[in-house]
Amino acid sequence: MGRARFILGIEIDYDMERKTLGISRKAYTESIIKKFGQENAKPCLTPLEPGVQLTKADEPQTEEVKAKMKSKPYRSLVGSLMYLACGTRPDISVAVAKLSRFLENPGEKPWDAGIKVVRYLLKTKDVGIVYDGLLGTQLEAYSVGRQSWRPTLGERDATDAMRCSCGVALDVPENCRSEFNRSRIHGAE
Structure with missing residues (x-):
């Protein structure tokens, strides 16, 4: 049968010569990028802007904004990012934790911050975790x-x-x- 190359959506890369094992979810990352329409967006260098503050004031203040935000798949966005962060992308964990505070009542600023994380994934879709056997x-x-x-x-x-x-x-x-x-x-x- 040989070594596993793909398990539960996680791509496994062995390098016996360097004694490393890498795991990533490139295909899943690409599906998130496509699901939220960011294939042609400008990639970002960081998952969140440095010093960004998402607070209770960022929840919708008017009925108009609440109605607009109901049409946005915010929970799906945060859930997709959380699934990715838990297995192979700890670099987005802080951003996902901040976005998770708004699952009940998301506003435009948290939505835009979530889309920025997706644009960061566009730049870093090949990133994963590498375990070094020599360590x-x-x-x-x-x-x-x-x-x-x-x-x-x-x-x-x-x-x-x-x-x-x-x-x-x-x-x-x-x-x-x-x-x-x-x-x-x-x-x-």
Whole structure:
């Protein structure tokens, strides 16, 4: 039978010479791009604009905007991106988490932000995860968290970042290491 090349929509790429295993969902990524009509759009370099704030104020304020947004497949957009983020595209996870806050009452700004994520996928559809057998089975995790109350926006703001590695090259810049809480588990499989 040979080695699996495609399982549950995940493309598997083995390189025995370099001792790597790559996983990606290029076909699914392309289907998202097509589903939301972004095949000919201008690609983006980042999933969200740096510093973008999606708040309760971005929910529809008028009945006209609410009616307009009901015709947009916002839940489908967020669900498609979430499925992609969970398996092979952790680079869009923060954007998907921010978009998920508006599933009940999406406005135009969250919709536009979601479409921007799709345009980012247009630029990065070949991206996936590569596991390097030469790095062993050491599991490393870095995390940083911050919570604050923003009275001007009337909501709590929680910002978390986490990077995990198990046989994947993980680069945390030296100037960030003091901010990260680092834990290691040796021999994890």
